[in-house]
Every structure is written in structure tokens, then in C-alpha cells.
Amino acid sequence: MSRELSTIGENIRYHRKKLGLSQDKLSKLAEVAYNTVVKIESGENPNPTIDTLTKIAKALGVSVDNLLKIHENKISKQCQIYKRN
Template structure:
């Protein structure tokens, strides 16, 4: 997997985990919103070590965490498409909201 894609995915995931908008991350890291968006959505945006460090600091994490491929593609490949879709949707939600949905799903499963 392309390292730029891994970095972008990790930045996006951590930003969402913290409940930050791209604008807030840009403000905290002293980078432009456009740059943050390109990092998160393309694998064509290169990032210097200094800018990567600025992002890591703004996201309260280490540079190594932003470089680590934490993709679960192999695990999710064995799951049915609807389960993958549900997991993806939950991963894109605000963590508090995703937790509420997960609890409701768990309650439904326990009733079956």
C-alpha cells in the first residue's frame, strides 16, 4: 500500500477519533485546510517530515502512528459486503454516535 495513502488514512481516522474538522486540524497544525484535505483524500500529496510532525502534534500522537499501516483489509475481505459497509459507516461516524448505534445493534442481536 502506498505510504501517502496510509498517512492520509491515519490522519483522517485520528482526526475523526478526536472529533476535529479538517479546518480545526489545519488551524492546530498551522497548515491549510486544502493541504489536509489532499492528504486525506489522495495519495498524490507528499508531506515533509516537518509537516508530518506538525500533524502528529496537533493530533496528539506520534509520527510513527501516522506512518503505520493499520489497515484491516485482509480481515474485512472475509466478511460479507453488507458487514463491511456497516463497519465502514460506523468508522466514519462520530465515536459517541457510533457507540450508540453499536449498542442498539447489540441489543437487537441479543433479542434474536
Template sequence: MSSVNLSKRIKELRSKNKLSQDQLSKKANLPFSTLAKIESGYTPNPSMETLIKIADAFDVGIDELLGRK
């Protein structure tokens, strides 16, 4: 998945769950800067651990986070 698609997907899920970047970073136990870099595309390949934390914060699987329903 490209960083643009991942960024878009995270933004979509944040919007759907009515979460700010700050709220999501706290819920996922990630630094705000890490999440902001992923959403902006500056971190094109986040670690699997980071993806799992984000997916868990949204209560979705990795496939759904990556848009592979």
C-alpha cells in the same frame, strides 16, 4: 507508507479526536488546502515538517501517525 494509508490514518485520528479538517488545519498551523490534499492523496509525500505538525496536533508521535505503533 502509501498516501492512501496516510490519508486513512489522518482521517481515523480526526474522527477519534472529533476534529473537522478545518479544525485540524488550524490546530496544526497548516493551510486547509494542504491538509485536504494530503487526506485526498493529491500530496502523496508531505514534508517531514508537515507530518510533525499533524502529529503534534494529535499529540502523537510520527510512528503512531504513520500507523507504526
């Protein structure tokens, strides 16, 4: 699983849970297959399309950019690990 894709999946999961949505409910709101949401969140989907990300972002009330962002605390943690090595 690539770093970028796990971040997308983690961000979708974060926003979905923040809204109290199940994966099934999100898939229906976004008009994408349930399996698509599951695979993106787990990192199994290696290439979520822009169309899919746009639909999911709209259903979550966030921008696609928000789904692509790496959180600052993650970067900080990775920097600390790098410095130790």
C-alpha cells in the same frame, strides 16, 4: 495514489475523526494550510513533508510513526486477497 500515502491520509483522517475535529480545525491546530490537510487525507499530496507530518501529529496528539503505520487488519486483508490469487 500510492499505498503509503493513502495510509498516511487514512491514519490522519482516523485520528482526526476520533478527536471530533474537522479538517479546518486540524489545519488551524497544526498551523498548516487547510488545503494541505485535505490533499494529504485524499492522497492528492504526493509528498507531505516531515515538517507538515510533525505538525499534524502534534495537533492530533500522536507520533509521526503512528501516522505512517499500516494497520494490522489492512495487512491481513491484503494477505487474504494475495492468497486467493
